[in-house]
Amino acid sequence: MxxxxxxxxxxxxxxxxxxxxxxxxxxxxxxxxxxxxxxxxxxxxxxxxxxxxxxxxxxxxxxxxxxxxxxxxxxxxxxxLPNVPRLMLPAPTGTPKNWYVYRSRFIDPVRIQAGMRFWRNNASTLARAEAEFGVPAEIIVGIVGVETIYGRNMxxxxxxxxxxxxxxxxxxxxxxxxxxxxxxxxxxxxxxxxxxxxxxxxxxxxxxxxxxMGMPQFMPSSIAKYAVDYDGDGRIDLVNNPVDVIGSVANYFKAFGWQPGMPPIFPVRFDEARLQKAVLLGPDIVPTFSADAFVAGGAVLDGEAQQFKGLLALIELQNGGDLPSYVAGTQNFYVITRYNWSSYYAMSVIELGREVRAAMEN
CATH class of the missing domain: 1.10.8.350 (Bacterial muramidase)
Structure with a gap:
C-alpha cells in the first residue's frame, strides 16, 4: 500500500x-x-x-x-554544492576510452565476494523476480554491484x-x-x-x-515510476530493504522491454574479406540487423547466435591504444543501457553478474 x-x-x-x-x-x-x-x-x-x-x-x-x-x-x-557542476562536464575531447581499465573498476574480488553474499542472502527473492519479471538474477546482482557494491557506497x-x-x-x-x-x-x-x-x-x-538514491541508485522519477513494494510491508525502501531493491530493478528492466530468455550479447568475429564495419557500427548500440544481415556485413556468429531471430547491434569497446573488443548486442543489451546510457557500463553489469555466478558455482 x-x-x-x-x-x-x-x-x-x-x-x-x-x-x-x-x-x-x-x-x-x-x-x-x-x-x-x-x-x-x-x-x-x-x-x-x-x-x-x-x-x-x-x-x-x-x-x-x-x-x-x-x-x-x-x-x-x-x-x-560548488563542486557538483564541474562533475557533470564531459571528459575532455581526445580522452581515449579503455574497456580494460573501465572493467577493472567494477569486476574485482571485493565486488565478487560482496555479490556472492548478496545473492546467497536473497536467493529466494532473486528467483522470484526472475520468474515474475523474466530478468535473470545475475543481471540484477550485476546492477546492484556496479552501482553501490550492494549498498556499501550509496x-x-x-x-x-x-x-x-x-x-x-x-x-x-x-x-x-x-x-x-x-x-x-x-x-x-x-x-x-x-x-x-x-x-x-x-x-x-x-x-x-x-x-x-539507494542501492540501485534510482533517480526520483524512476522511484516514482518503477520502484515497487516487493515485500508488501506498505512502504518502498531502496536504502535498507534488498527485497524492494530486487523487485524494483527487475520491474525497471521489464518496463523498458527486457525479453525473458534472450542473451544480452553474443561473441562475434569478422570475415575481413567482406567486412563492412562502418555499416555495422552505424546504428551504434541500437539493435538493427537480423542475423543474416549481420553476417552479410562481414560479422561471423557461432553456435546459437546463428539461429537468433531478433535484431543485433555491433558493440565496439575501445581499449586505449590496443585493438577494440567487439560483441553482438541484442535487445536486452540495449535495455541495460537504458539504466545507464553506456555500452561500457552494460558490459560491466553483464560481466560482474557472470563472475559472481561462476564464483558461486565453484
Missing amino acids: PRPLPSVLSHVLFAALLCAASLMPGTLSTAQAAPDKRNAPSRAIAYSTREDAMQFADEIAARRDLDRQWVRATIGNAKL GSFRVIDALATLAFDFPESHPRARERQAFFRSELESFLSTESRTNENPLLPLGSYAGA
Missing part, C-alpha cells in the same frame, strides 16, 4: 520548522544531513535567496497541488542539495546544458512530489552527486 499523505497541518508545521532551521543552522542533524565534510554545501549560498528557485517552487506547488510554503521552505533550505550528498544545484546552476558550458538542466528540474519536482507523501524530513535523504 502507498504511504498516506500527511495532513495539511503537518505540512504547514513542517514548513515552519524548515524555515526556522534556515535561521538556526544547528537545528538539523548535520551527521544525518551531510556526514562527509567534503560534500558539505556552501554555507554562504542558500536557494531561499534566489528568485528563480522560489519561482520554480511556486510552479511546483501549483502543478502538483502541494503546500506552497512547504515547497518553498524545502527548496529554500537547499545549498549550492552516496553522501544531500539529495535536495544535489538536485537544486543541478536544477539552478547546471554548467552553461555543457554541450547539452539546457536539456540537462530541464531534466534535473524535473527530477527535483519528482523528488518533492514523492517526499510530500511522507511525514519524513526531505532534507535528510542522501545520494549521489546527481541525486540518485
Whole structure:
C-alpha cells in the first residue's frame, strides 16, 4: 500500500520548522544531513535567496497541488554544492576510452565476494523476480554491484542539495546544458512530489552527486515510476530493504522491454574479406540487423547466435591504444543501457553478474 499523505497541518508545521532551521543552522542533524565534510554545501549560498528557485517552487506547488510554503521552505533550505557542476562536464575531447581499465573498476574480488553474499542472502527473492519479471538474477546482482557494491557506497550528498544545484546552476558550458538542466528540474519536482507523501524530513535523504538514491541508485522519477513494494510491508525502501531493491530493478528492466530468455550479447568475429564495419557500427548500440544481415556485413556468429531471430547491434569497446573488443548486442543489451546510457557500463553489469555466478558455482 502507498504511504498516506500527511495532513495539511503537518505540512504547514513542517514548513515552519524548515524555515526556522534556515535561521538556526544547528537545528538539523548535520551527521544525518551531510556526514562527509567534503560534500558539505556552501554555507554562504542558500536557494531561499534566489528568485528563480522560489519561482520554480511556486510552479511546483501549483502543478502538483502541494503546500506552497512547504515547497518553498524545502527548496529554500537547499545549498549550492560548488563542486557538483564541474562533475557533470564531459571528459575532455581526445580522452581515449579503455574497456580494460573501465572493467577493472567494477569486476574485482571485493565486488565478487560482496555479490556472492548478496545473492546467497536473497536467493529466494532473486528467483522470484526472475520468474515474475523474466530478468535473470545475475543481471540484477550485476546492477546492484556496479552501482553501490550492494549498498556499501550509496552516496553522501544531500539529495535536495544535489538536485537544486543541478536544477539552478547546471554548467552553461555543457554541450547539452539546457536539456540537462530541464531534466534535473524535473527530477527535483519528482523528488518533492514523492517526499510530500511522507511525514519524513526531505532534507535528510542522501545520494549521489546527481541525486540518485539507494542501492540501485534510482533517480526520483524512476522511484516514482518503477520502484515497487516487493515485500508488501506498505512502504518502498531502496536504502535498507534488498527485497524492494530486487523487485524494483527487475520491474525497471521489464518496463523498458527486457525479453525473458534472450542473451544480452553474443561473441562475434569478422570475415575481413567482406567486412563492412562502418555499416555495422552505424546504428551504434541500437539493435538493427537480423542475423543474416549481420553476417552479410562481414560479422561471423557461432553456435546459437546463428539461429537468433531478433535484431543485433555491433558493440565496439575501445581499449586505449590496443585493438577494440567487439560483441553482438541484442535487445536486452540495449535495455541495460537504458539504466545507464553506456555500452561500457552494460558490459560491466553483464560481466560482474557472470563472475559472481561462476564464483558461486565453484
